[in-house]
Amino acid sequence: MADDRREANLTQVVVIALLPALVFAIGEGAILPVIPTVAGSLGAGIELAGFVAGSIMIGQVLGDIPAGPVVARVGEKRAMLGSAVVSIAGVLLCVSAVSTWMLLAGVLVVGFSASTFNLARHAFLTSYVPVRYRARALSTLGGVFRAGQFIGPFITAAVIALTGIAQHAFWICAIVGVVVIGVLLFAPDVEKTTRPEPRTSRSAPAKTNVWSTVLANRRVLVRLGTGTGLIALLRGARTVVLPLWAFSIGLDAATTALVIGIAGGIDFALFFVSGWVMDRYGRAWTAVPSMLGMGVGLLALAFTHDLASAAWWFVALAIATGLANGIGSGIIMTLGADLAPRDAPAPFLGAWHIITDGASAAVPFIVAGLTLAFALPAAVGVLGVLGLVGAAIMGRYIPVFVPPPERR
Structure with a gap:
């Protein structure tokens, strides 16, 4: 009987974490392709339009600090x-934007809210999923995010085909936010019925400061944090470099x-x-081959231009770098969950997300700087060496x- 209850709780956990994550990712995937177009329609040049599109990651890094x-x-x-509520507010600001700066503010708010949402679902699975299933659960979460990012643009394409107005794509994200709220409100509250360990952090606010967490965990964050930051950097670089190379x-x-669609599939x-x-x-059996595959793939690409x-x-x-990236699906979230303190995972995961999201946000600047200083093949070669x-x-x-x- 107890086993049945545990399985039911695990099912509830998966539904509460994965279903909202899929819906949220669909909304985010729906707006990403149209941000530069909408910025251009509001009078932005290509440089400012690109900055507005990238500001969703800037908002995410800023949001990681209090998340x-x-x-x-x-x-x-x-x-x-x-x-979800804050995300809807940001999207409504984008929908009603009459200037580029108003759109920029809305995109920053969406990114800011996404950081807390992402960290919360990461902490949720870290707290409730048994360790023996952890990597599979978090890899599935990564797969769900990829699925949402894949579905969202097709919905946007259909809406724009019907209305002819790119800015209407933001309504998709607003509707998605309402659906996420509905799912979370009507889902069973696992936090009230099951708690693997006491959450002492809620009665000791001083211990939840992200900077004190970084200081307390500096040894692992400097070592494995650097490694995961490089994973995030290479993943982001791959999405930027491949279209540029083509x-x-x-x-x-x-x-x-x-080609990119096949690699993404x-x-x-x-x-x-x-997982x-x-x-x-x-x-290590996925992290090392994944980084080797992406590193060697990008390094080889540098000599083919x-x-x-x-x-x-x-x-x-x-396709080879897509295969390598897929092998490492979920590794960043899984390592963060493994290393987070059991009684208070969220502050540690906040520091973990600052590293990985910061690395992702730095990608456009690194690629642009290396390309400007040297050339695109040289930039890709440097990224391959970093892999x-x-x-x-x-x-x-990792061992x-x-x-x-x-050995555990």
């Missing part, structure tokens, strides 16, 4: 509810979208395999801080 203490104080479910070798937009298809390998053999067969090399290496460095860091420190299952 940990907020989640620790109010609980994961309430934090997700509050984030443009630079003369591929048309349709071919580029097809392979990436998405491997999320459960990644199973991590749970069965240990985290001027070849007669550059287009075929692009296709092969785009190899990340693989070495992960291979060295130290997160031993494989047989």
Whole structure:
């Protein structure tokens, strides 16, 4: 009977975490493609339009600072509810924007709210999913996010085809926010019925400060935090570099979208395999091959730009890096969950997200700076070397801080 209750609780946890995550990701995926277009329609040049599009990550990094203490104080479910409400406010600001700066403010608010939502669902699964299922649950969460990002743009395309107004795509995100609130309100409150460990952090606010958390955990954050930051950096760089590379070798937009779409499909298809390998053999068995694959793939790509067969090399290496990225699906969230203190995971996860989201937000600046200083092939080569460095860091420190299952 007790086992049945545990299974029911686990099912509730998965529904509460994954269903809102899918819906939220659909909303975010719906607005990302149209932000530059809407900014341009409001009078922004290409540089400012690009900055507005990237500001969603800036908002996310800023939101990571208070997110940990907020989640620790109010609980994961309430934090997700509050984030959905704030996200709707940001989207409504985007819908009613009459200037680029008004749109920028709305996008920043959406990014700010997404950081707390993402951290809350991460902390929720960290607290309630048994360790033996943890990697599979968090890899599935990563897969759900990828699915939402894949579905959202198609809904946007349909809405724009019907209305002819790109700004209407923001209504999709607003509706999605209402659906997320409904799911969370009517879902059973697992936090009130099940708690694996007492949450002492809520009675000790001083311990939830993100900076004191960084100081207390500086040893692991400097080592494994650097490795996961490089994973986030390479993932973000891959999404920026591949379209740029295709443009630079003369591929048309349709071919580029097809190749990147195929690579993304392979990436998405491997999320459960990644989680199973991590749970069965240990985290290093996906982290190291993933970083090696992306590093070697980008390094090889750097030497193909001027070849007669550059287009075929692009296709092969785009798919290869998609495969490598898929192998590591969920690794950042899983390592964060493994390392977070059991009695108060949210502040640690807040610091973890600052590192990974900060690395992702830095990608456009790093790629642009390296390309401007050297050239695109040199920039891609440097990123490939960073992938190899990340693989070495992960291979060295994961066994130290997160031993494989047989050694726990």
